[in-house]
Amino acid sequence: DGVTYMEVRRPCRVMILVNPHSGRGQALQLFTGHVQGMLTEATVPYTLVTTEHQNHARELVRKADLSQWDALVIMSGDGLLFEVINGLMEREDWQDAIQTPLGILPGGSGNALAASVHHYSQSPPAWNEELLLSCGFMLCKGLVGSLDLVSIHLASRQRLFSFLSLAWGFVADVDIESEKYRHVGAIRFLMGTLVRLASLRVYQGKLAYLPVEEPPRPPKGSVKTSQPPSTPQHPSLCSSLPCQLIPDPSPNQNSPHNRITTNCNHNTVTNSSNNPVTATKRPETQGGGKSMTLVDSLLPGLDQPVPESWTVVKEEDFVLVLAVYQSHLAEDLWTVPGAMADDGLIHLFYVTAGISRPALLRLFLAMEKGAHLACGCPYLVHEKVKALRLEPISPQGVITVDGEMVEYGPVQAQIHPGLARLICG
Numbered sequence: 001d002g003v004t005y006m007e008v009r010r011p012c013r014v015m016i017l018v019n020p021h022s023g024r025g026q027a028l029q030l031f032t033g034h035v036q037g038m039l040t041e042a043t044v045p046y047t048l049v050t051t052e053h054q055n056h057a058r059e060l061v062r063k064a065d066l067s068q069w070d071a072l073v074i075m076s077g078d079g080l081l082f083e084v085i086n087g088l089m090e091r092e093d094w095q096d097a098i099q100t101p102l103g104i105l106p107g108g109s110g111n112a113l114a115a116s117v118h119h120y121s122q123s124p125p126a127w128n129e130e131l132l133l134s135c136g137f138m139l140c141k142g143l144v145g146s147l148d149l150v151s152i153h154l155a156s157r158q159r160l161f162s163f164l165s166l167a168w169g170f171v172a173d174v175d176i177e178s179e180k181y182r183h184v185g186a187i188r189f190l191m192g193t194l195v196r197l198a199s200l201r202v203y204q205g206k207l208a209y210l211p212v213e214e215p216p217r218p219p220k221g222s223v224k225t226s227q228p229p230s231t232p233q234h235p236s237l238c239s240s241l242p243c244q245l246i247p248d249p250s251p252n253q254n255s256p257h258n259r260i261t262t263n264c265n266h267n268t269v270t271n272s273s274n275n276p277v278t279a280t281k282r283p284e285t286q287g288g289g290k291s292m293t294l295v296d297s298l299l300p301g302l303d304q305p306v307p308e309s310w311t312v313v314k315e316e317d318f319v320l321v322l323a324v325y326q327s328h329l330a331e332d333l334w335t336v337p338g339a340m341a342d343d344g345l346i347h348l349f350y351v352t353a354g355i356s357r358p359a360l361l362r363l364f365l366a367m368e369k370g371a372h373l374a375c376g377c378p379y380l381v382h383e384k385v386k387a388l389r390l391e392p393i394s395p396q397g398v399i400t401v402d403g404e405m406v407e408y409g410p411v412q413a414q415i416h417p418g419l420a421r422l423i424c425g
């Protein structure tokens with residue numbers, strides 16, 4: 001039928017890390033039941049690694065010989081990917097290590113990144129096994145895009161890297177309190193929300209941020225020139241992925257890397273040489289030699305005042321403060337309608353004290369359809385920022401990063417656009 005196929009140059013090696021305790025404790029069964037066959041069919045060679053304890057994956061990727069792997073894929077919730085990203089960033093060769101394509105297969109109870117990646121692929125919403133199949137299919141396709149990371153400084157001078165969220169107040173409390181309902185799966189967040197609503201409280205603290213300068217809007221009545229949508233950069237996972245199912249509008253059959261073979265049975269296949277990997281802009285680093293550190297150029301010391309260019313929020317009584325950099329916070333929480341994995345933005349939300357319980361519940365229910373910002377709720381504020389600082393005044397509380405509890409206290413964060421790479425759509 002005129003379809004051409006690419007020859008396999010070398011197998012693409014994928015390490016799949018599975019947390020057997022994530023979600024309902026069924027990640028391994030979900031993998032064998034839904035993903036394994038798909039990978040075999042697409043002839044994607046992989047090695048399955050089952051984590052034995054918390055931080056096992058973090059230690060493993062910190063020491064791994066990454067030249068052996070073309071991608072690291074997480075079959076768990078967001079917590080295991082958080083481990084992997086931080087393990088990569090703790091390496092001497094972090095600049096190269098963090099370029100390893102990362103993939104996500106939803107196997108946890110909190111599958112925010114999987115839901116986001118699925119959403120970025122412009123597919124209609126999917127849950128549970130359907131979401132897993134979608135992410136498995138993306139892994140077989142092997143397209144890779146950029147992923148923003150946010151560096152987070154804690155009072156103890158520890159620095160973490162985050163791909164999803166920083167939360168304090170209501171959302172952080174629900175996240176941690178609902179872990180005991182992990183066995184019910186993704187619905188744990190709704191259960192946690194209802195329980196927390198009953199004991200709604202106010203959290204005192206100071207919030208400041210560096211806003212993104214928005215381009216000036218055209219004056220009313222001016223003619224808007226329509227621009228074609230920008231084509232996302234999608235180099236493929238590795239030039240050698242055996243059967244990429246990427247329709248290629250203009251296959252260059254004479255390319256030296258694109259010898260044609262007919263030994264695989266998919267519809268259309270292209271070679272990544274038609275889709276070259278763009279040189280990623282190197283992050284700002286400091287210090288010569290091998291081990292350079294990533295500089296957070298927007299952040300003063302946590303003991304220094306925030307710069308003049310920052311906005312200081314005048315309210316100090318909050319119900320929640322939430323910084324998100326993906327579209328979804330959970331499978332059914334479409335928190336940032338316009339977000340992309342590499343838009344270079346931290347979406348800062350806060351809800352000030354005074355909101356009623358029903359109004360707060362309405363916001364979370366509306367979030368399933370991404371409609372919470374259209375609720376006209378005067379207590380909800382959304383800002384696009386590049387950096388932020390939160391200084392809790394309430395003596396006790398919970399702060400989470402990517403759904404994982406971190407040290408409570410002052411915290412600040414800044415975005416690093418496109419620092420990592422993500423298998424997506």
Ligand code: ADP
Pocket residue numbers: 019020021022023024050051052053054055056076077078079080081083107108109110111182403404
């Ligand atoms: P879930 O979405 O169900 O919370 P996560 O992937 O977030 O799933 O994992 C939950 C927690 O379990 C994370 O803190 C992660 O670091 C930790 N973890 C990873 N592997 C293991 C393991 N083998 N045993 C116990 N905890 C683990």
Ligand code: MG
Pocket residue numbers: 077078079108110403
């Ligand atoms: Mg989790």
